Amino acid sequence: MAVVPLVENPGAVFTPQARLLVVTEERRVVAGPLVVARRRAYHREWLLGFVGVTSRAVVESWRDHLVAVEETDAAD
Secondary structure, X not given: OEEOOOOOXXXXXXXXXXXXXXXXXXXXXXXXXXEEEEEEEEOOEEEEEEOOOOOHHHHHOOOOOEEEEOHHHOOO
16 A cells, blocks of 8 residues: 655654554544554655555555554554
């Protein structure tokens, strides 16, 4: 999944084992929690792989949504 980060330090957010949610602009959860299995920076985007997600068809349905950090993982 390609993600355009809106945070200052995406490497600190998209760490392996981080739990993320796919949400709408209204913050309705579409998918997740998803556990980051692998990540790498690619130009201005980050490419993320999630535990148990092996099909591109699954992530295509998440296009044009937002990725959020699960609240228990968010820094205060």
